[in-house]
Amino acid sequence: MKDRDKSEILLLMDKFVKNRSDSYSCFEKDFEKILINEIESIEFFKEQPELYGRSAIEGDEFGRSVVWALHQAHAEKNCDSVWTP
Numbered sequence: 001m002k003d004r005d006k007s008e009i010l011l012l013m014d015k016f017v018k019n020r021s022d023s024y025s026c027f028e029k030d031f032e033k034i035l036i037n038e039i040e041s042i043e044f045f046k047e048q049p050e051l052y053g054r055s056a057i058e059g060d061e062f063g064r065s066v067v068w069a070l071h072q073a074h075a076e077k078n079c080d081s082v083w084t085p
Helices: 003-017 027-040 043-047 072-078
Strands: 052-056 065-069
Touching (some): 027 043, 027 052, 027 065
Antiparallel strands (some): 052 065
């Protein structure tokens, strides 16, 4: 891993940890927005919006979703199969 990658990961982690996301609470819904906004800011996903999204958790009392993203450049060498909602 390159030093630049490490510093970007640390910046993102710092940004994410600062936001309240208590498990099994409405705060997780707010955190979904933060993750989606971060994904949407990545040029790759701006050009290919079909490769990210949210999948609603059926019957969830808070209306939460699973945020997902797939970066094709790495999928072929890192995944045997890919699940899409």
